[in-house]
Amino acid sequence: MTGVKDLLETATNRSSSFGSGAGSRYRYGVYGMVVSSDTPLDLPSDAHGGVARVECVSAPDIAFLAATESVGGEGDTESWYRCVVLRDGSTYVRWRTIGEFLVAADGRRIMFRRYDRASLESFQVYLLGQALSFALVRQGFEPLHATAVVVDRHAVAFLGSNAFGKSSLAASFLEAGARLLTDDLLILSESGNRVLAYPGPPRLKLFPKIARRFLGQDATNRVHMNPDTDKLILPIGEHRRQGRPVALEAIYALAAPRDACRAPYVRVENLSPREAFLELLKGTFNRRLTNQPRLARQFDFAARLTDLVAVKKLTYPRAIDRLREVREAVRADLARDTGPALNVQPGFLD
Amino acid sequence: MVSFSERLTVAPDVLFRLVGDEGVLLNLNTTLYLGLNPVGTRMWNALTSANSIQAAYDALLEEYEVGPAQLRADLEEFIQRLLGQKLIVAGPVIEASHEPA
Numbered sequence: 001m002t003g004v005k006d007l008l009e010t011a012t013n014r015s016s017s018f019g020s021g022a023g024s025r026y027r028y029g030v031y032g033m034v035v036s037s038d039t040p041l042d043l044p045s046d047a048h049g050g051v052a053r054v055e056c057v058s059a060p061d062i063a064f065l066a067a068t069e070s071v072g073g074e075g076d077t078e079s080w081y082r083c084v085v086l087r088d089g090s091t092y093v094r095w096r097t098i099g100e101f102l103v104a105a106d107g108r109r110i111m112f113r114r115y116d117r118a119s120l121e122s123f124q125v126y127l128l129g130q131a132l133s134f135a136l137v138r139q140g141f142e143p144l145h146a147t148a149v150v151v152d153r154h155a156v157a158f159l160g161s162n163a164f165g166k167s168s169l170a171a172s173f174l175e176a177g178a179r180l181l182t183d184d185l186l187i188l189s190e191s192g193n194r195v196l197a198y199p200g201p202p203r204l205k206l207f208p209k210i211a212r213r214f215l216g217q218d219a220t221n222r223v224h225m226n227p228d229t230d231k232l233i234l235p236i237g238e239h240r241r242q243g244r245p246v247a248l249e250a251i252y253a254l255a256a257p258r259d260a261c262r263a264p265y266v267r268v269e270n271l272s273p274r275e276a277f278l279e280l281l282k283g284t285f286n287r288r289l290t291n292q293p294r295l296a297r298q299f300d301f302a303a304r305l306t307d308l309v310a311v312k313k314l315t316y317p318r319a320i321d322r323l324r325e326v327r328e329a330v331r332a333d334l335a336r337d338t339g340p341a342l343n344v345q346p347g348f349l350d
Numbered sequence: 351m352v353s354f355s356e357r358l359t360v361a362p363d364v365l366f367r368l369v370g371d372e373g374v375l376l377n378l379n380t381t382l383y384l385g386l387n388p389v390g391t392r393m394w395n396a397l398t399s400a401n402s403i404q405a406a407y408d409a410l411l412e413e414y415e416v417g418p419a420q421l422r423a424d425l426e427e428f429i430q431r432l433l434g435q436k437l438i439v440a441g442p443v444i445e446a447s448h449e450p451a
Contacts, residue, residue: 272370272372273369273370273371273372274369274370274372274373274374274385274386274387276369277369277374277385278374278383278385281383290381292363292378295376295378295381296365296376296378299365299367299374299376299383300367303367303368303369303374306369306370307369
């Protein structure tokens with residue numbers, strides 16, 4: 001039987017035999033990477049080159065059958081999400097109604113198969129988020145679980161797990177003229193004495209109520225992220241998104257919803273370096289890959305980032321009506337930290 | 351109980367970094383992260399760089415306004431916790447004549 005390694009090599013050979021032709025004829029730029037694909041993706045084309053590359057190759061079900069047969073029942077075969085690291089170091093990931101992915105051990109290739117019932121938009125959210133995060137980690141990047149907006153030419157990131165309110169807060173910033181940099185997955189790189197934040201896919205995942213309130217977007221005919229959620233996938237137009245990397249000004253670690261529910265008012269706290277370090281570690285995207293080299297890299301990454309960027313704790317009541325107030329508090333906090341150099345425009349927010 | 355004549359070294363697969371004036375530790379084997387406050391960080395640095403626990407104790411006694419008995423008790427408790435988390439290893443003092451050139 002063909003092994004997973006052989007299949008990955010076959011995929012590589014296939015694409016290299018096509019060269020820049022049919023094998024990977026589409027080239028895009030996202031998270032600072034050049035993504036080549038044999039299938040069109042809803043991403044900006046690669047205009048600036050990239051700090052890394054990944055090739056996405058569609059594959060038939062037989063390719064994934066071979067991979068899953070090699071590990072038998074390992075991983076939860078019945079659950080909505082299945083993730084198994086295979087013997088050759090590649091990673092098999094599958095979402096039951098979305099599709100399946102095989103990420104090469106070196107992170108340079110992703111084989112994918114979209115299930116028939118998954119919409120293209122929904123599939124791409126998983127391909128360019130969760131699945132791509134395996135490739136990023138394998139290539140030595142440390143993604144953060146964060147949504148970021150650009151306020152006065154500087155990136156501001158909101159760090160937190162699922163359901164912490166990152167995208168909703170970002171939407172309230174977009175309402176006030178900020179641009180979306182990335183939703184959910186943030187890639188950073190050090191450049192001199194600053195940290196650059198890279199743009200993600202131009203879309204925001206929001207509940208209909210938030211989309212209506214802050215983006216004025218009707219939920220009608222919008223695509224859901226998956227069948228089990230009301231969250232919608234909302235494309236963000238060019239005028240509302242940031243297409244180039246931008247310096248990161250601050251990271252706001254959002255309080256967990258259970259703590260936030262009890263918060264009567266908006267609070268921004270400066271964190272000690274040790275507290276900041278731990279928040280950054282908690283905010284790492286993709287906790288499935290936990291081998292020692294990765295843990296060591298995360299540790300260095302968090303320590304370095306703590307030295308370079310202000311990390312604060314943001315606690316606020318979880319109510320849509322309070323989001324503008326939260327936005328105002330963040331804006332005021334940024335202005336305090338950066339002074340006139342940031343050129344905060346009066347009236348920027350409402 | 352470890353003897354003050356012994357020497358402490360950072361356990362293999364344990365990482366330490368200074369962030370601000372505080373230390374953070376990661377044990378790669380247990381995936382345990384630990385933070386040290388500034389005093390704990392100073393104790394860690396003294397203990398893992400001195401040739402013996404006694405030498406670290408002497409240095410700290412000179413540095414801090416603390417009674418000898420109190421410092422000894424604090425150090426003993428700190429060392430036990432570090433040993434319990436497998437963050438340090440106790441071993442014999444390296445004699446100067448045995449050290450590599």
